[in-house]
Amino acid sequence: MFSTQINRRQFLTAGRNQAVSPLRPPWSINEADFQDACTRCGDCLSACPENILIREGVNGYPIVDFKRGECTFCTDCVKACPSTALAESDARPWLLKAVVGKSCLAKQQVICTTCAEQCELRAIRFTPLAGAIAQPEINLDVCTGCGACDAPCPAQAIEMLRSEVRDVQ
Ligand code: SF4
Ligand code: SF4
Ligand code: SF4
Missing domain, CATH: 3.30.70.3270 (Alpha-Beta Plaits)
Known part of the structure; x- marks a missing residue:
């Protein structure tokens, strides 16, 4: 069933959570743990063939910029990450x-x-x-x-x- 409306199964969270939680690369762990685990090495930025990963402001953590392109879910960023900040699993990215x-x-x-x-x-x-x-x-x-x-x-x-x-x- 197609819908542009939020139905009772699909609850979109934008508002406050979106504002305080930056858009990290796919398969990122939860935000609090991410900031502890990520060394800001930039390896995921270099690995992304779509060049959609950039450094966030002054803190330098990676974020996704969809104005640069799309994610193909290639997992190259996850494979390049030397920490536990990105963890590919069977779960959705x-x-x-x-x-x-x-x-x-x-x-x-x-x-x-x-x-x-x-x-x-x-x-x-x-x-x-x-x-x-x-x-x-x-x-x-x-x-x-x-x-x-x-x-x-x-x-x-x-x-x-x-x-x-x-x-x-
Ligand atoms: S999954 Fe691939 S395309 Fe998507 S952000 Fe990671 S490296 Fe880039
Ligand atoms: S292009 Fe990607 S983000 Fe846009 S509607 Fe299709 S699957 Fe969703
Ligand atoms: S590769 Fe991993 S540790 Fe390095 S900046 Fe990206 S998420 Fe952080």
């Missing part, structure tokens, strides 16, 4: 999902399907609407949070937010 914001051109009644054209997993669909511009709908169950749809959006309307799949019945 992160809890990120793409969310379409208010500045979306389609929401301004301007035809645009750029984001869907970037999504290899076809997580973004535009369903034709009678007498109106088709609107993007993101299947949050399919979206991996790769970020490929972020930078190409001409309205910078895509946000990458953390999600937690919860039953909030």
Whole structure:
């Protein structure tokens, strides 16, 4: 089922948690432990073939910048990390999902399907609407949070937010 709305299983956490918890590389351990484990060596930045990892401000910890590209989940950063800060496992690399914001051109009644054209997993669909511009709908169950749809959006309307799949019945 496609939805751009937060349904009862999918609770997106943006707000305070997003603000205080930087976007670390995929398979990062929890933030408190990450800051203890990461030596800020920069090896993950050098290893990333997509060049999406940069140093965060003055503290120098690695963060992801989706304006530079997408994560292919190649795990090169994890393999390069000499510490326990990045720990590849069977778990998902992160809890990120793409969310379409208010500045979306389609929401301004301007035809645009750029984001869907970037999504290899076809997580973004535009369903034709009678007498109106088709609107993007993101299947949050399919979206991996790769970020490929972020930078190409001409309205910078895509946000990458953390999600937690919860039953909030
Ligand atoms: S998984 Fe690969 S593409 Fe993604 S941040 Fe790590 S090195 Fe870069
Ligand atoms: S490779 Fe590991 S220890 Fe080095 S900066 Fe990246 S996360 Fe930190
Ligand atoms: S983040 Fe990746 S998987 Fe999710 S909608 Fe965008 S391109 Fe598709």
